[in-house]
Amino acid sequence: MGGADKGETTVVDRTEVVIVGSGFGALAVAKKLGKAGTPFVLISETTEHLFQPLLYQVATGVISPGEIAPSVRAILAKYPNADVRLGRVVDVNPDDNTVVYEAAGKRHTLGYEHLVAATGARQAYFGRDEFADLTFASRPWTTRSACVARSSAASRKRTSPPTPNCVRTCSASLS
């Protein structure tokens, strides 16, 4: 595996449960499995658990991105049966119970007994997909998109001064 070329698929290992995602759904399952002692691998394309309902507070400069996006690894650190991996799942093979995920430019294959796909939802434009480029509602919602919305609104009219913390972390996020 260490010598795998970019794009090469390698069978890494198998586990009891694979959870895809690190949102509300994924975390709820992960905590239950953690308490039960069931071995699982959580794969998410982001390192953090994003609390989406408070994104508007980041967008309006009330709080900083870090306050609504704690590290998934830190949340699950107390469970020795939890294995958190950063990666984007690109394929699921139900015939042989495997998922394929990309991480750092390499492809990995991971076997599972049970699969939990908690990858969220996409915005619907009801046939007017061109609206996606004109609004801030296009998925995926991230702290970065909230910062972009805040910067855009601030450049038009500043209604309330953002906190220094938000200025610092939003600036870092956009650079």
Ligand SMILES: Cc1cc2nc3c(=O)[nH]c(=O)nc-3n(C[C@H](O)[C@H](O)[C@H](O)COP(=O)(O)OP(=O)(O)OC[C@H]3O[C@@H](n4cnc5c(N)ncnc54)[C@H](O)[C@@H]3O)c2cc1C
């Ligand atoms: C601005 C805003 C405000 C909201 N306010 C409320 C509210 O007040 N009350 C309420 O009940 N709900 C609210 N919601 C809705 C709520 O946040 C969502 O219903 C909830 O976050 C969905 O959780 P989820 O686990 O299904 O998906 P998500 O939280 O979207 O998580 C999906 C996860 O899957 C990961 N992922 C996706 N694809 C892949 C892939 N291929 N490989 C690896 N990982 C992947 C993502 O990185 C993410 O971690 C709000 C949503 C938004 C955007």
